[in-house]
Amino acid sequence: MDVLRFIARRFCRLLLTVFIISTLVFFVVRVIPGDPAMIIAGMDASPEDIMAIRARLGTDRSLVIQYFDWLWDIVHLDFGTTLISEEPVLTLILERFPLTLLLAVLGIAIGIVVAVPLGVISAVKRWSAWDYFGLVFSQLGMAIPSFWLGILLLLILAVRFPIFPLFGADSAAHLVLPAISLGFARAAVILRLTRASMVEELSKEYIITARAKGLTERMVKYKHALKNALLPIITITGIEFGYMLGGAIIIEQVFSLPGLGRLFLYGIYQRDFPLIQGGVIFVAIVFSLVNFLADILYSIVNPKIRVE
Amino acid sequence: MDQLIECKDIVKIYRGRGLAGAARGFKAVDGINLSVAKKTSFGLVGESGCGKTTFARTLLYLDPPSSGSVRYDGVELGTLSHRELRKFRKRMQIVFQDPNSALNPKMSIFDSLSEGLINRRIDKDERGRRIKDLLDLVGISYAYKNRYPHEFSGGQKQRIVIARALSMEPDFLLLDEPVSNLDVSIQAQIINLLSDLKKEFSLTYLFISHDLNLVSYMCDTVGVMFKGKIVEQAPTDLLVSNPTHPYTRRLLASIPGAAFGERGLSKGLEEESVLVIEARKAQRQGSGGCPYYPFCPIGDGECTSRAPGLRSLGDDTISSRHVVSCFKTEAGT
Amino acid sequence: MEAKSSVKAPLLAVENLGVCFTHGAMQAHALRGIDLEFFKEEIHGLVGESGSGKTVTSTCIMGLLQSPPGEITSGKIVYDGVDMVPLPEPEKRLYRGRKIAMVFQEPGKYLNPAFKIGDQITEMLILHLGLDKKAARERAVHLLDLVGLGKDGRVLDSYPHELSGGMKQRAMIAIAISCDPGFLIADEPTTALDVTLQLQILRLIKKLKDILGMAVLFISHDLGVVKEVADRVSVIYAGRIVETSTKGKLFENPLHPYTKLLMLSIPSAQRRGVRLATIPGRVPDADKTPEGCAFHPRCPLAIERCSRENPSLGDFEEGHRVACHRAGESWIN
Numbered sequence: 001m002d003v004l005r006f007i008a009r010r011f012c013r014l015l016l017t018v019f020i021i022s023t024l025v026f027f028v029v030r031v032i033p034g035d036p037a038m039i040i041a042g043m044d045a046s047p048e049d050i051m052a053i054r055a056r057l058g059t060d061r062s063l064v065i066q067y068f069d070w071l072w073d074i075v076h077l078d079f080g081t082t083l084i085s086e087e088p089v090l091t092l093i094l095e096r097f098p099l100t101l102l103l104a105v106l107g108i109a110i111g112i113v114v115a116v117p118l119g120v121i122s123a124v125k126r127w128s129a130w131d132y133f134g135l136v137f138s139q140l141g142m143a144i145p146s147f148w149l150g151i152l153l154l155l156i157l158a159v160r161f162p163i164f165p166l167f168g169a170d171s172a173a174h175l176v177l178p179a180i181s182l183g184f185a186r187a188a189v190i191l192r193l194t195r196a197s198m199v200e201e202l203s204k205e206y207i208i209t210a211r212a213k214g215l216t217e218r219m220v221k222y223k224h225a226l227k228n229a230l231l232p233i234i235t236i237t238g239i240e241f242g243y244m245l246g247g248a249i250i251i252e253q254v255f256s257l258p259g260l261g262r263l264f265l266y267g268i269y270q271r272d273f274p275l276i277q278g279g280v281i282f283v284a285i286v287f288s289l290v291n292f293l294a295d296i297l298y299s300i301v302n303p304k305i306r307v308e
Numbered sequence: 309m310d311q312l313i314e315c316k317d318i319v320k321i322y323r324g325r326g327l328a329g330a331a332r333g334f335k336a337v338d339g340i341n342l343s344v345a346k347k348t349s350f351g352l353v354g355e356s357g358c359g360k361t362t363f364a365r366t367l368l369y370l371d372p373p374s375s376g377s378v379r380y381d382g383v384e385l386g387t388l389s390h391r392e393l394r395k396f397r398k399r400m401q402i403v404f405q406d407p408n409s410a411l412n413p414k415m416s417i418f419d420s421l422s423e424g425l426i427n428r429r430i431d432k433d434e435r436g437r438r439i440k441d442l443l444d445l446v447g448i449s450y451a452y453k454n455r456y457p458h459e460f461s462g463g464q465k466q467r468i469v470i471a472r473a474l475s476m477e478p479d480f481l482l483l484d485e486p487v488s489n490l491d492v493s494i495q496a497q498i499i500n501l502l503s504d505l506k507k508e509f510s511l512t513y514l515f516i517s518h519d520l521n522l523v524s525y526m527c528d529t530v531g532v533m534f535k536g537k538i539v540e541q542a543p544t545d546l547l548v549s550n551p552t553h554p555y556t557r558r559l560l561a562s563i564p565g566a567a568f569g570e571r572g573l574s575k576g577l578e579e580e581s582v583l584v585i586e587a588r589k590a591q592r593q594g595s596g597g598c599p600y601y602p603f604c605p606i607g608d609g610e611c612t613s614r615a616p617g618l619r620s621l622g623d624d625t626i627s628s629r630h631v632v633s634c635f636k637t638e639a640g641t
Numbered sequence: 642m643e644a645k646s647s648v649k650a651p652l653l654a655v656e657n658l659g660v661c662f663t664h665g666a667m668q669a670h671a672l673r674g675i676d677l678e679f680f681k682e683e684i685h686g687l688v689g690e691s692g693s694g695k696t697v698t699s700t701c702i703m704g705l706l707q708s709p710p711g712e713i714t715s716g717k718i719v720y721d722g723v724d725m726v727p728l729p730e731p732e733k734r735l736y737r738g739r740k741i742a743m744v745f746q747e748p749g750k751y752l753n754p755a756f757k758i759g760d761q762i763t764e765m766l767i768l769h770l771g772l773d774k775k776a777a778r779e780r781a782v783h784l785l786d787l788v789g790l791g792k793d794g795r796v797l798d799s800y801p802h803e804l805s806g807g808m809k810q811r812a813m814i815a816i817a818i819s820c821d822p823g824f825l826i827a828d829e830p831t832t833a834l835d836v837t838l839q840l841q842i843l844r845l846i847k848k849l850k851d852i853l854g855m856a857v858l859f860i861s862h863d864l865g866v867v868k869e870v871a872d873r874v875s876v877i878y879a880g881r882i883v884e885t886s887t888k889g890k891l892f893e894n895p896l897h898p899y900t901k902l903l904m905l906s907i908p909s910a911q912r913r914g915v916r917l918a919t920i921p922g923r924v925p926d927a928d929k930t931p932e933g934c935a936f937h938p939r940c941p942l943a944i945e946r947c948s949r950e951n952p953s954l955g956d957f958e959e960g961h962r963v964a965c966h967r968a969g970e971s972w973i974n
Contacts (some may be wrong), residue, residue, distance in 0.1 A: 214738030496906035525908030565868030
């Protein structure tokens with residue numbers, strides 16, 4: 001019962017977030033100078049043409065009516081059609097989304113697989129060679145921009161030693177380098193957090209209890225401490241996943257991958273407002289959903305949070 | 309006797325979280341009447357969560373009560389403006405359990421002690437003299453005046469906190485578990501110091517503690533608190549020789565080692581087995597009436613219908629000061 | 642009791658145990674030759690103030706002294722004829738939890754928040770006794786019943802935060818006794834609890850000692866608690882045992898001035914108006930232990946010899962040992 005109530009509460013929070021973001025997006029787009037009708041019509045259109053386009057877009061109505069119209073459409077997952085090609089925005093997004101999602105998942109997976117064990121080892125064997133390696137690794141990860149790493153990887157592993165393909169998204173091999181360049185920076189953050197979290201847990205009193213029970217050091221560390229240390233990592237992974245979606249936009253550009261990023265970038269170049277709006281809200285929904293899932297996962301691992 | 313503090317029907321309600329919070333409010337203090345005569349010390353005992361610290365905070369208007377009134381030296385604190393209240397508060401100082409959080413770690417003790425004096429617009433030379441006197445008084449060498457809190461032990465820090473409280477020349481000290489964090493041999497030093505200071509400066513104390521031994525040593529009158537209410541109050545000797553409320557009896561019986569062979573203290577106060585207590589608690593929870601009923605070995609149907617109020621145990625001047633909120637008092641006397 | 646102990650060999654004996662902590666150039670002699678004996682079915686109370694070496698002693702017995710910075714510089718810890726000090730870690734682990742178990746001060750912190758109580762108990766049964774999951778769970782239900790947490794094993798599926806403070810400590814005790822250890826260390830097990838709960842836990846430990854026939858080391862700073870629970874008492878000061886005897890003898894006739902002062906420094910209703918005895922100064926830091934008898938700078942009986950010569954722990958009378966040149970003498974207070 002507790003679990004259901006907790007999930008319901010978190011879900012309400014998710015809806016609220018999406019609502020606030022869609023409202024913000026609506027008004028921000030209206031405030032930005034530039035009338036979409038004028039952009040569509042071109043420089044030397046007559047006022048009548050512009051009025052006609054406005055009527056077609058619905059931008060001639062009052063802001064309040066537009067706003068509620070907008071909300072109504074969002075509720076029905078209707079993000080409108082693009083200005084240029086007049087295709088439904090949602091269809092375009094859903095076409096591109098799987099690739100970006102896959103890229104982000106791979107990226108975060110690489111981050112977790114590399115960073116969590118390394119962070120745990122760094123914490124357990126503090127000030128050892130492993131720890132210094134982890135330190136250097138995380139410093140580099142935070143300092144190196146992912147697009148630069150992407151270009152570097154391309155030059156070395158696709159051009160100089162052609163192990164991986166250069167462009168395109170035809171096979172799994174195409175995604176390896178982008179995922180690595182994307183995951184590297186995330187791995188750095190997760191590593192730092194894992195180490196800090198593990199160090200903190202290892203200094204807690206229940207560790208003494210575990211030792212006093214005669215458990216092996218391995219059980220003390222990798223069972224008792226680790227389960228507690230993983231809690232903050234779950235949360236941060238959810239947040240990091242959101243960043244991945246943002247990061248993917250640039251990486252897709254570097255590797256010429258036809259994902260969401262390139263679609264949005266295109267939308268921005270073309271001042272395609274419905275596309276931008278739809279994109280922002282779509283990303284917001286995905287971001288909230290991921291955090292929602294992370295919260296639920298967290299509550300399963302940490303029974304305490306459900307009570308509060 | 310002249311009363312320094314008189315409070316009537318103090319209630320403090322904490323709102324719960326969320327929209328329904330007000331309805332689910334928690335009564336931390338539930339109608340306390342209490343007065344402390346000048347130059348005496350009043351002890352308030354109770355276990356964690358009984359509301360004793362909350363009560364203390366409301367008493368000083370650090371956190372004003374939800375309802376009820378506090379008169380300090382004849383002045384109604386609730387009617388004062390912020391500025392007037394601040395002026396009044398100099399006369400009432402607090403010493404908390406943890407001296408570490410009471411002292412600013414980034415200030416030398418000289419600066420910590422100066423603050424209050426500067427506030428009182430005392431000039432520099434005089435300040436130095438006063439701080440020397442204060443430190444002498446609490447047994448800290450003036451040579452240490454430029455040291456920082458971390459350079460002192462727990463007992464010394466508590467002395468410094470007491471010196472700071474005295475720097476405001478208060479007539480009332482609220483002592484909230486002032487020795488609980490200290491070692492046994494240090495506790496005695498601080499207790500003696502507090503006794504000496506009380507005599508020297510004619511102070512009035514409100515002493516809050518979970519330790520009935522300590523409170524009954526220090527105080528003239530003792531009030532026993534349970535779930536936001538005073539359930540029994542009496543001059544110390546009466547309370548100790550004739551504990552009447554079942555909760556007081558239980559507290560007394562719980563003193564380990566019963567103050568060294570002076571087991572007479574809790575003579576005849578049988579200790580019940582845990583299972584009996586737990587089973588009763590489960591059975592009687594939420595039955596209304598007396599809040600102690602779920603824990604009470606002598607309660608019966610009468611106790612579920614309404615909550616008992618405080619009433620005196622006798623008519624003469626002494627026993628009339630022994631009040632208890634229990635229907636079954638005959639069973640105890 | 643004495644007759645038995647002089648015939649019977651102790652289950653666990655600490656002999657001349659010395660421990661030194663090294664921090665850079667600073668050397669702190671935390672224990673300076675401790676002798677303690679523990680017999681089956683007997684609770685041995687170890688009383689001392691913070692920094693006196695109580696916790697270091699129990700850490701050494703558990704074989705959990707972190708080295709560096711700590712190092713056992715001398716002595717033996719003999720359990721059932723085997724000196725555990727030189728044993729390699731895997732062999733020490735066979736004692737820990739299995740033969741020597743421990744209960745800590747704050748159950749809320751010493752229980753793992755992420756595991757159910759049941760898992761925290763069965764984990765040990767599976768590891769040490771080789772039980773399968775089902776048998777371990779059955780035994781866990783029995784253990785919970787033994788510590789007064791009910792016969793139905795409901796608590797097994799609770800997380801620590803779902804239990805009250807007293808229940809947590811009971812669960813902690815269930816974990817400690819799960820493998821039927823011969824020796825139990827209780828390190829201030831009631832200090833963090835309310836007074837009414839304290840007595841329950843003390844009674845429980847006594848009961849379990851009888852049922853399981855354990856030898857118990859009961860560490861406390863509180864003489865009252867020790868008096869309530871212990872059969873034998875040792876007083877530790879600055880890393881040395883200064884007095885040891887049966888409870889009766891020690892409380893009736895304390896021989897060491899430190900023991901005496903500790904007893905006189907405890908407030909109670911009976912001592913109202915009587916000034917508490919205090920011990921001037923404080924416990925010395927382990928790296929600055931005074932020459933000669935470590936207590937002499939604070940001792941009302943100190944003579945010149947005390948600053949030169951460290952008294953050894955010798956028999957003052959049958960079964961009552963004390964380390965003082967002027968044992969049993971009194972002073973005018």
